[in-house]
Amino acid sequence: MSTLDEVRPQADTGSDLAGQVRLTVVRLYRRLRAEHGPGALTGVQSSALDTLSRHGPLTPRELAACERIQPPTMTRLIASLEKAGLISRESHPGDRRQHLLRLTPLGTKVFAEAAYTTTHWFDLRLAELAPEERATLAAAVEVINKVAAG
C-alpha cells in the first residue's frame, strides 16, 4: 500500500496495535449509534444503569467518578434517566446537598432486557460468529476493561 513501513520500529511497543484498536472502537461506536433503535437505551444510559446496578445507590458525584465524566454531564444524564422513570433520587441521610440515585423497578426491568441494552443489528451479527470468535471478543472485553480501569 503506502509508506507505512516507516512506522514499523515502534510496532512491538504496542503503538500500531493501539492505533488499530482506536480505529475499530471509533468505527464500531459510530455504527452502534447509527443502528440504535428508537426507544432503546443509548450506550451512555446503559453504562450508567450498569454502574448503578453493580454498585447500588450512588450520589451523582460518585456516579460521575465511576463513569469518568464531569458532574455537569452527569446532571444531564440523570435528568434523562429520571424523566424515563429508570432511576429515582432519594434525599441523602445527613447531607441535604446530596442525593442518592437508585434504579427504579422499571429501570431494573428495562436494564435486564437485552432488547433495550444492546443493538439488534449488533446482537444478530455476534450471534452469527463462530464460538471461538465470540470467545475472543469476551476475552478482549476483559483486557480492555482492565486497561480502562487504570
Added chain:
Amino acid sequence: MSTLDEVRPQADTGSDLAGQVRLTVVRLYRRLRAEHGPGALTGVQSSALDTLSRHGPLTPRELAACERIQPPTMTRLIASLEKAGLISRESHPGDRRQHLLRLTPLGTKVFAEAAYTTTHWFDLRLAELAPEERATLAAAVEVINKVAAG
C-alpha cells in the same frame, strides 16, 4: 488463539456478549476522547485518513460511504482536514460536480506518526500488557472489523 479456556461460561448467549462489548466500546471511546492530546488527530480524523490511505483518492461521497457517515457530516470533516493541510481536493476528470480527495505529503507524514494517530495514555497501557493479551486484542480487532463490514 489465546486464552479461550479462561473465558467464563457465560459468554455464550450472544445477547449478553453484545451488551458487554457495547459497554466496553462506549467507555473506551469516552476515555480515548478524554485523553486525546492537543494537536493530535481525533479518532474520526484518523479514520478518514486511514480510509484514504488504503483506498487512494476518493470523492466526498465515496469517502462518506466508506466511513458510513452522511454527506453533510463528511463536508465538515473534509473542511477540518483541509484546513489542517492533511488532504487536498482536485477537480474530478469528467464531472465538475465532484472532487477527488487525496492525502497531502504532510497528511501522509502525520498519519504515519503514531503520536498523532494514537493516544499516549492508551499506547502506554497496551505496552504494559502481556503478549497474549495484545494478541487477544489484535484478534478481536479482526473479528469486529468483520462484523462491522457487514
Added chain:
DNA sequence: TATTGTTATACTCTATAACTATA
C-alpha cells in the same frame, strides 16, 4: 429530472466556568 456537494438547523455527548444551597 437525478445526482453531488453544501448550507441551515438541530440533537447528543462532552467540557469549563460561574452560580446556589448547604456544610
Added chain:
DNA sequence: TATAGTTATAGAGTATAACAATA
C-alpha cells in the same frame, strides 16, 4: 471557606431537509 449539584455556554460529531450547480 469548602463541597454538591445545577445552570450557562461552547465545541465535537452526528443527522435530516432544503438548496445550488452540474449532469
